[in-house]
Amino acid sequence: MAENKYTAKDFKSGQEVRWCPGCGDFSVLAAVQKAFSELNHEKEDYAVISGIGCSSRFPYYMNNYGFHGIHGRAAVLASGVKVANPKLSVWQITGDGDALAIGGNHFIHEVRRNVDVNVLLFNNQIYGLTKGQYSPTSKFGQVTKTSPYGTIETPFNPGQLTIGAGGKFFARTIDVNVKESVEIFKFADGHKGTSIIEILQNCVIFNNGAHSKITDKEERENNQLWVEHGKPMIFGKEKNKGIVLDGYKLKVVTIGENGITEKDLLVHDMTEEDPTIHNALVNMKLPDFPVVFGVIRAIPDKSYDQMIVEQIESVQANSPVKCMDDLFNSGSTWVVE
Amino acid sequence: MSKQIIDLDNVVVKFAGDSGDGIQLTGTQLTNTTALLGEEVATFPDYPAEIRAPQGTVGGVSGFQLHFGKNIFTPGDKCDVLIALNPAAIMANINSIKWGGTIIADIDTFTEANLAKAGLTPEILQGVKQNYNLIESPISSMTKECLIETDLDVKTVIKSKNMFALGIVYKLFGFPLKYTEEFLEKKFKKKPELVEANKMVLQGGASYASAIQAIPSFRICTDSNLKGKYRNISGNVATAWGLLAAAEKANLPFFLGSYPITPATEILQEIAGRKDLGAKSFQAEDEIGGIVTSIGAAFAGNFAATSTSGPGLALKSEAIGLAVITELPLVIVDVQRGGPSTGLPTKTEQSDLFQALSGRNGESPVPVIAASSPSNCFDYAYKASKIAIEHMTPVLLLTDSYLANGTEPWKIVAMKDMDVITPKTVSRETEEYMPYMRDENFVRSWAVPGMKGYEHRIGGLEKMDVTGTVSYVPANHERMTMLRDSKIKKIVNDIPEQTVEGVKDADVLVIGWGSTYGHITTAVTELIAEGKKVAHAHFNYIYPLPQNTEDILKKYKKIVVCELNLGQFANYLRMNFPQYEYRQFNKVMGLPFAVADLKESINEIMEG
Numbered sequence A: 001m002a003e004n005k006y007t008a009k010d011f012k013s014g015q016e017v018r019w020c021p022g023c024g025d026f027s028v029l030a031a032v033q034k035a036f037s038e039l040n041h042e043k044e045d046y047a048v049i050s051g052i053g054c055s056s057r058f059p060y061y062m063n064n065y066g067f068h069g070i071h072g073r074a075a076v077l078a079s080g081v082k083v084a085n086p087k088l089s090v091w092q093i094t095g096d097g098d099a100l101a102i103g104g105n106h107f108i109h110e111v112r113r114n115v116d117v118n119v120l121l122f123n124n125q126i127y128g129l130t131k132g133q134y135s136p137t138s139k140f141g142q143v144t145k146t147s148p149y150g151t152i153e154t155p156f157n158p159g160q161l162t163i164g165a166g167g168k169f170f171a172r173t174i175d176v177n178v179k180e181s182v183e184i185f186k187f188a189d190g191h192k193g194t195s196i197i198e199i200l201q202n203c204v205i206f207n208n209g210a211h212s213k214i215t216d217k218e219e220r221e222n223n224q225l226w227v228e229h230g231k232p233m234i235f236g237k238e239k240n241k242g243i244v245l246d247g248y249k250l251k252v253v254t255i256g257e258n259g260i261t262e263k264d265l266l267v268h269d270m271t272e273e274d275p276t277i278h279n280a281l282v283n284m285k286l287p288d289f290p291v292v293f294g295v296i297r298a299i300p301d302k303s304y305d306q307m308i309v310e311q312i313e314s315v316q317a318n319s320p321v322k323c324m325d326d327l328f329n330s331g332s333t334w335v336v337e
Numbered sequence B: 001m002s003k004q005i006i007d008l009d010n011v012v013v014k015f016a017g018d019s020g021d022g023i024q025l026t027g028t029q030l031t032n033t034t035a036l037l038g039e040e041v042a043t044f045p046d047y048p049a050e051i052r053a054p055q056g057t058v059g060g061v062s063g064f065q066l067h068f069g070k071n072i073f074t075p076g077d078k079c080d081v082l083i084a085l086n087p088a089a090i091m092a093n094i095n096s097i098k099w100g101g102t103i104i105a106d107i108d109t110f111t112e113a114n115l116a117k118a119g120l121t122p123e124i125l126q127g128v129k130q131n132y133n134l135i136e137s138p139i140s141s142m143t144k145e146c147l148i149e150t151d152l153d154v155k156t157v158i159k160s161k162n163m164f165a166l167g168i169v170y171k172l173f174g175f176p177l178k179y180t181e182e183f184l185e186k187k188f189k190k191k192p193e194l195v196e197a198n199k200m201v202l203q204g205g206a207s208y209a210s211a212i213q214a215i216p217s218f219r220i221c222t223d224s225n226l227k228g229k230y231r232n233i234s235g236n237v238a239t240a241w242g243l244l245a246a247a248e249k250a251n252l253p254f255f256l257g258s259y260p261i262t263p264a265t266e267i268l269q270e271i272a273g274r275k276d277l278g279a280k281s282f283q284a285e286d287e288i289g290g291i292v293t294s295i296g297a298a299f300a301g302n303f304a305a306t307s308t309s310g311p312g313l314a315l316k317s318e319a320i321g322l323a324v325i326t327e328l329p330l331v332i333v334d335v336q337r338g339g340p341s342t343g344l345p346t347k348t349e350q351s352d353l354f355q356a357l358s359g360r361n362g363e364s365p366v367p368v369i370a371a372s373s374p375s376n377c378f379d380y381a382y383k384a385s386k387i388a389i390e391h392m393t394p395v396l397l398l399t400d401s402y403l404a405n406g407t408e409p410w411k412i413v414a415m416k417d418m419d420v421i422t423p424k425t426v427s428r429e430t431e432e433y434m435p436y437m438r439d440e441n442f443v444r445s446w447a448v449p450g451m452k453g454y455e456h457r458i459g460g461l462e463k464m465d466v467t468g469t470v471s472y473v474p475a476n477h478e479r480m481t482m483l484r485d486s487k488i489k490k491i492v493n494d495i496p497e498q499t500v501e502g503v504k505d506a507d508v509l510v511i512g513w514g515s516t517y518g519h520i521t522t523a524v525t526e527l528i529a530e531g532k533k534v535a536h537a538h539f540n541y542i543y544p545l546p547q548n549t550e551d552i553l554k555k556y557k558k559i560v561v562c563e564l565n566l567g568q569f570a571n572y573l574r575m576n577f578p579q580y581e582y583r584q585f586n587k588v589m590g591l592p593f594a595v596a597d598l599k600e601s602i603n604e605i606m607e608g
């Protein structure tokens, strides 16, 4: 293996990191710094772009180019950067409020356009920076400062939203799972197009334990299904649980019971364009199902930024207009003697 | 009876009819022919307010006015000749025909039903006949006559009646048909039968006009001495080209993030078609996406712009503030229209001035520049870009619906003659780069992703002076606020002094800004010809104001500020120079000034 050019330290800025002690954002920062040091880009070619929210402070803590934007606009800011200079490796840092509430419109259109941006969607199911109001991913009935009697809103599932908007890439990870996150980030960087990575992030102050049922040490092996392309969907402490397709639906089975063997399990295919299974996977919920993690959907396609360059090249090859002077003098002109 | 010959220095012609009658195309053809003959010309397309209003109603009338001859600054107030392709076209324009002017109307369309739809009662028609030279021409039936031997379907035949009308107009002025014939040959290259048919109808119109005694001929006395190579250009295209030219001069890739909005959409369309020049256009999902992608592109090292109209500018406000605090170059074009809210989307107004100057949260200074003719949209877009790039700031360029859709001949420039534009790209010699280090004009330098050794972070939070780290220090915020303010004020050194036209020791100074230049100039020129002592100062640089503004104001006993709003520029001057008294002449009808009204009001002020 070739030596890495950088270490994670090269991506640490001098700024004091100001998240609450114990915030899930710290682990994600570490994972991103590690992933950047292991990827093949020059340091100056990284651009980290954010909106507003706790996680959106992220760019200040990285030592590469960064832009802390305005609320909800991370997607368009990042799209502008990438389209303007497709050589850059562009990372968008956004939260559930930033991406799915105030920036919901930009989010679906970014996904639809397939601009080559790696999107880290920090989902803590709460507004942290404004101190504890419900977000578009807060659980139905959740009591927060703005829902003292419980929310009466159905939350978004970011995976479903991504796939529904025609998304080509969706992955899910957990803040504290640094090792897995690093691998997912690196893989997303290689994917050409919008890569949505939902990170279940714990806000210790305003929504502590939002994901604890999933992440709980004792139960996590039974409650998490980490999918790998080409591998059967197995999970559980005993590695004896699996997912099969039963008619139109997914079903949890136990290997060895009712004649089920590993061969009967669904084999993960992240490149399948038909969204049915991917959608069913991202919709799996406790307690009937484990929650899916890993790269769920990754369909190679052309990115927006790549196509705009190709269009420019093909137009330029065929147009007599090469510069402004050509344009000024093209079409119908006349001379007054 | 022999044919009447009317001698004029200049003439105003208007085509009007249903939106399906091909009015805009007909108008454009007459414009092109006029321009190719070397006449000065200015045009004003007048689109119906409603999309597909019922046929034959006043709301559905589409118009195209052009003014040509000598000393043309405007598309003209009232027309000498109106070509009305239905009764509604007369009703819609009844107040914009000169007393005694000629109306050539398609009498075949004067059915009972059409007259009723247009509200043209027998009494009104009687009045029209008394006051104007109404020529009832069977345009529809003669068009059919021309094409009787072809096997074209009725719809196609009727569609070509605009060519008959055009043929009449060409004959009125003794213009050749050949330019339009050439156009038809190109347009219907693949359908030779349509080329022939349209040519026949065009000639039919011309022959009809020479045969009918009642149709006068006009002789336009021009002595155009404006040597050079010309093309026709609209304000929106000129704006797009000005931006593109600046990018080329500065040697920067160009990016436009935008969202369709009347009357600015054509800028986005023009840029979208300029992939041959490497321009990138991004049609965003909304106005905010339009500007924010541009800010991203500016961060990434492109010269970026965004185009919009009033309602869109309101949506972009927060993002303009982001460009202010991050000190990135950006041009925001606001093609103003009637407001508030959706207002009058297709009509002209100058009521976004305050929004442009201060429609943002916080102390958020942005230079404001206004174009004053369709063709100088090119110059001011270029200048706005130069200021944005050289002073690392967003710049607001104001045009309006009247400039955007109006066309006029533009003397083609050569890129080598355009002012140099020097981007503030960080120099390789800088030892330690700090994002908010400033030069003598308080301008920071631009380091863009991809440049090794200059990695830094910027954003919407207040920045520490010099280092650019986040800072909530009270004194630092005040210092940064002052620095941002001073930076914009310093731009005054890069803009020309304000000029004054007209009489030296004038009694009245007429002040205008932006698109009213043509009308005010015409009014002032005519007043001077009538022996009045009037001067005219027309502002293109609104913020900062030219250095000599006060020197000008103090010279005149009376000042009148004329604008298409309730007095925003007048109030702006009152705020800056409270020691002078400002009278106002305002109009908010969604229409340009009329020269006659301007003259009347200036006269009143002189006497009063």
Ligand code: SF4
Residues within 6 Å of the ligand: A018, A019, A020, A022, A023, A024, A025, A054, A055, A124, A128, A129, A202, A203, A204, A205, A206
């Ligand atoms: S409020 Fe929550 S999300 Fe924000 S920094 Fe603190 S723990 Fe993290």
